[in-house]
Amino acid sequence: MIITTSDIQQTMREVTAGIGADRTFVLCDVNTRQKCLPRLVLSSRTSGFPGFSGQLISIPAGDDNKNIDTLTLVWRALSEQGATRHSLLINLGGGVVTDIGGFAAASFKRGIRYINIPTTLLAMVDAATGGKTGINFAGLKNEVGAFHQPEHVVLCAAFLASLDKENLLSGMAEMMKHILIGHDTDAVAQMETLADTLADFQASGARQDEVARLVRHSVGIKERIVAQDPTEKGIRKALNLGHTLGHAIESLLLEKHTPVLHGYAVAWGMIGELYLSHVQTGLGVDVLRGATRLLSELYGPCPIGCNDYDRLYALMLHDKKNTSADAVRFVLLAAPGDIRLDCTAPREMIFEALDFIRER
Numbered sequence: 257m258i259i260t261t262s263d264i265q266q267t268m269r270e271v272t273a274g275i276g277a278d279r280t281f282v283l284c285d286v287n288t289r290q291k292c293l294p295r296l297v298l299s300s301r302t303s304g305f306p307g308f309s310g311q312l313i314s315i316p317a318g319d320d321n322k323n324i325d326t327l328t329l330v331w332r333a334l335s336e337q338g339a340t341r342h343s344l345l346i347n348l349g350g351g352v353v354t355d356i357g358g359f360a361a362a363s364f365k366r367g368i369r370y371i372n373i374p375t376t377l378l379a380m381v382d383a384a385t386g387g388k389t390g391i392n393f394a395g396l397k398n399e400v401g402a403f404h405q406p407e408h409v410v411l412c413a414a415f416l417a418s419l420d421k422e423n424l425l426s427g428m429a430e431m432m433k434h435i436l437i438g439h440d441t442d443a444v445a446q447m448e449t450l451a452d453t454l455a456d457f458q459a460s461g462a463r464q465d466e467v468a469r470l471v472r473h474s475v476g477i478k479e480r481i482v483a484q485d486p487t488e489k490g491i492r493k494a495l496n497l498g499h500t501l502g503h504a505i506e507s508l509l510l511e512k513h514t515p516v517l518h519g520y521a522v523a524w525g526m527i528g529e530l531y532l533s534h535v536q537t538g539l540g541v542d543v544l545r546g547a548t549r550l551l552s553e554l555y556g557p558c559p560i561g562c563n564d565y566d567r568l569y570a571l572m573l574h575d576k577k578n579t580s581a582d583a584v585r586f587v588l589l590a591a592p593g594d595i596r597l598d599c600t601a602p603r604e605m606i607f608e609a610l611d612f613i614r615e616r
């Protein structure tokens with residue numbers, strides 16, 4: 257189901273032939289249409305692979321557009337261009353395209369098949385796999401959606417060549433998280449190797465094969481966890497390491513009109529949650545020091561002050577995913593790979609964790 261390739265056209269010819277859809281549509285956003293589509297099909301008018309006759313659906317880019325209007329645009333295009341229950345949708349883009357395209361596929365004619373070809377690092381290691389699809393609604397992230405698994409996720413590292421440094425770093429934060437939850441030995445050394453490899457790739461395009469290998473390994477950790485718990489009743493919550501504090505930081509900065517990319521907020525959130533892991537569940541000081549030093553070097557200072565703590569705490573309490581009764585819940589580590597779900601921490605200790613993030 258997850259396929260890694262360096263020849264995207266050949267792989268897609270084989271994969272779509274295996275599916276045998278009556279019509280094949282490609283969904284992209286304005287950026288992936290320009291930067292990624294040419295790697296997939298030679299021209300939007302030629303048949304690049306079986307069933308595809310240039311039926312492109314193009315949507316505006318960015319999370320602001322992951323909304324009902326854009327979803328309607330996709331439904332309308334599918335309907336007007338004659339999609340049936342036996343048609344196939346190929347999502348070519350970052351997490352916005354895979355989330356919205358996945359939800360369009362889940363809902364159109366009560367569900368059609370789809371393939372994700374993620375083109376950002378974040379989508380490759382996270383958003384495109386696991387079957388969570390959806391849109392933002394009424395000011396709330398991912399408020400409406402469905403679980404609908406793609407037929408395949410096709411990973412091709414060549415798409416990353418046109419991605420900017422900030423988006424590479426954003427995706428790398430989720431890879432760091434996968435190392436921390438998936439590896440019981442050498443986690444910090446592996447985080448360092450990952451950072452070095454991506455820095456070389458970003459600077460000169462070197463080590464693309466190594467990037468492809470690291471991406472496949474990283475998404476494999478998510479894949480194994482999702483297979484055990486597809487609808488997040490238990491172990492899938494491990495993927496939320498760094499996300500309780502991270503989501504609150506992301507929301508606060510959005511409120512202040514100084515938004516940051518998701519992975520930056522997760523990286524800062526992980527720094528705080530590794531501190532909580534040290535205090536609450538006995539994470540060793542060497543891992544705490546090594547991992548938080550690297551994360552703060554890579555992602556820089558977190559732009560919050562102590563005046564923000566009350567608002568951040570209120571945001572954590574309002575995040576339904578992270579609360580039980582009146583307590584904020586965290587995923588913590590006793591050691592890398594030794595995961596503790598549904599941990600709680602008192603307000604004062606959460607504020608200490610925020611101090612720790614600011615002092616890095």
Ligand SMILES: NC(=O)c1ccc[n+]([C@@H]2O[C@H](COP(=O)([O-])OP(=O)(O)OC[C@H]3O[C@@H](n4cnc5c(N)ncnc54)[C@H](O)[C@@H]3O)[C@@H](O)[C@H]2O)c1
Nearest residue numbers: 287317318350351352375376378379382383388415418419
């Ligand atoms: N479903 C899930 O499990 C899951 C998990 C994590 C995140 N998400 C969602 O993913 C979204 C974020 O994903 P993202 O970070 O990929 O953002 P994105 O899709 O907005 O992509 C970031 C930017 O990069 C551009 N882009 C994409 N590929 C490119 C390429 N190869 N070269 C140049 N530019 C390119 C896009 O057009 C966009 O402007 C959020 O909506 C988030 O909620 C979903």
